[in-house]
Amino acid sequence: MDSGRTATLLKSWAVEEGFDRAGVARLVPSEHAEPFRDWIGRGDHAGMGYMAGREAERLDPTRLLERASSVLCVALQYHPPQAGEVRSGGMLDHVARYARGRDYHDTMRRRLERLAERIHAELPEVRTRAYVDTGPVLERELAARAGIGSFGKNTNLLHPEAGSWFFLGEVLLTLELDPDEPAETPVAELCGSCSRCLEACPTGALPAPYRLDANRCISYWTIEHRGWLPVEARGMVADWLFGCDICQEVCPLNDAPGPTAPAEFAPDSGRSSLSLGELLELDRDAYVELFRGSPMKRAKLEGLQRNAAVVLGNIAGPGAVSALARALESPVPMVRGHAAWSLGELGGDRAEGLLSRALEHETDERARNEMESALARL
Numbered sequence: 001m002d003s004g005r006t007a008t009l010l011k012s013w014a015v016e017e018g019f020d021r022a023g024v025a026r027l028v029p030s031e032h033a034e035p036f037r038d039w040i041g042r043g044d045h046a047g048m049g050y051m052a053g054r055e056a057e058r059l060d061p062t063r064l065l066e067r068a069s070s071v072l073c074v075a076l077q078y079h080p081p082q083a084g085e086v087r088s089g090g091m092l093d094h095v096a097r098y099a100r101g102r103d104y105h106d107t108m109r110r111r112l113e114r115l116a117e118r119i120h121a122e123l124p125e126v127r128t129r130a131y132v133d134t135g136p137v138l139e140r141e142l143a144a145r146a147g148i149g150s151f152g153k154n155t156n157l158l159h160p161e162a163g164s165w166f167f168l169g170e171v172l173l174t175l176e177l178d179p180d181e182p183a184e185t186p187v188a189e190l191c192g193s194c195s196r197c198l199e200a201c202p203t204g205a206l207p208a209p210y211r212l213d214a215n216r217c218i219s220y221w222t223i224e225h226r227g228w229l230p231v232e233a234r235g236m237v238a239d240w241l242f243g244c245d246i247c248q249e250v251c252p253l254n255d256a257p258g259p260t261a262p263a264e265f266a267p268d269s270g271r272s273s274l275s276l277g278e279l280l281e282l283d284r285d286a287y288v289e290l291f292r293g294s295p296m297k298r299a300k301l302e303g304l305q306r307n308a309a310v311v312l313g314n315i316a317g318p319g320a321v322s323a324l325a326r327a328l329e330s331p332v333p334m335v336r337g338h339a340a341w342s343l344g345e346l347g348g349d350r351a352e353g354l355l356s357r358a359l360e361h362e363t364d365e366r367a368r369n370e371m372e373s374a375l376a377r378l
């Protein structure tokens with residue numbers, strides 16, 4: 001079979017395995033090595049040390065699989081572009097759309113494994129290596145080259161009909177395939193003179209088109225950052241518990257009708273009914289049960305509770321002081337410390353009384369410091 005027909009066949013298998021779109025690119029070194037090195041050099045990757053590692057492979061994906069010459073890129077929609085926001089009143093209202101249902105790593109990996117099995121069965125001489133998110137791969141660049149979408153100014157990959165609410169994955173192949181037309185050329189046409197995302201980002205994390213500074217990105221702080229949040233990041237987080245969708249919500253391309261998303265990405269009913277206050281009180285057993293199969297597990301229970309405490313302080317809704325009062329009793333010092341910060345933000349006599357009493361028996365030095373500085377602000 002010639003390389004053109006094989007490419008068409010592989011893409012049709014990808015769609016049969018449940019992906020919305022597939023495209024093929026030649027596996028060659030990155031065309032964006034310089035902006036990538038600048039990104040790392042400026043420290044835009046913040047605390048994501050792994051992004052600075054394995055640079056040779058990241059910038060030259062041919063190193064990831066010996067004699068690999070092509071890549072089959074796939075996209076899977078997780079939210080229909082035209083769908084409005086359905087708010088349940090629970091903690092999932094504060095979670096980015098991609099993380100409200102099942103973990104896409106599992107969903108995508110299962111589909112990619114089936115796709116690779118089919119390739120091996122039909123083309124036994126071909127070796128493959130599949131990735132979704134976790135490998136040292138510039139997934140958006142590969143997908144742009146394979147015609148899956150174009151870079152948006154918010155750095156996400158966009159498609160004229162599907163918007164940007166889709167995941168990416170890829171299979172590297174030791175097989176010559178006819179490549180698709182790269183989608184990067186029409187990038188200027190897709191965004192045009194629009195700069196809504198740059199203007200809408202509340203923290204200035206998009207200082208220029210196609211550049212994201214993770215040091216200012218809510219998604220980074222709420223998902224990737226481990227340990228205590230620096231004070232300046234706590235206000236930035238605003239009402240986001242996990243991830244951030246603002247630069248995609250405002251994108252006009254996400255208004256177009258597009259593919260529907262698999263039911264497994266719909267908001268999980270158990271987690272939908274959980275409030276931020278209840279999340280703060282969750283013990284480990286309940287957490288393991290409720291968050292099984294959720295991408296939110298990346299932040300771990302302590303991280304989610306840290307974020308919940310900060311969100312309660314930022315949104316100052318009814319019941320916030322009571323929920324934070326209970327969080328001052330958490331076995332985790334970081335959760336007590338962030339609850340103290342939020343009580344300091346909310347202020348009032350009750351917050352002051354709670355902080356003073358908590359300080360009397362607090363043994364952790366960092367949590368004590370948080371309580372003292374919260375009291376000093378009142």
Ligand code: B12
Nearest residue numbers: 032035096133139141151156157167168210212219243244
């Ligand atoms: C690290 C990471 C993050 C970091 C940093 C994000 C970033 N922009 O780099 C943080 C934690 C902030 C993050 C957040 C999110 N992420 Co993320 N993330 C990644 C990861 C693991 C690596 C990204 C990376 O390589 N960054 C390095 C920078 C330099 O690369 P880049 O942004 O792709 O930049 C390229 C272009 O900008 C280009 N370039 C440079 N200059 C110019 C100029 C022009 C004119 C052009 C056209 C191009 C161009 O060159 C660069 C190198 O190729 C990928 C998975 C993967 N392995 O690729 C997922 C991935 C990018 N994330 C994804 C998602 C869904 C998100 C969130 C939407 C989640 C959320 N709702 O909170 C947000 C979106 C925030 C945003 N605006 O980007 C999806 C994106 C899907 C899509 N449609 O684009 C990916 C691909 C995961 C997946 N497998 O689906 N993420």
Ligand code: SF4
Nearest residue numbers: 201217218244246247
């Ligand atoms: S994810 Fe949120 S904080 Fe990050 S760049 Fe987009 S709008 Fe800004």
Ligand code: SF4
Nearest residue numbers: 152153191194197251
């Ligand atoms: S909001 Fe506008 S500038 Fe930003 S990615 Fe969408 S179309 Fe491009």
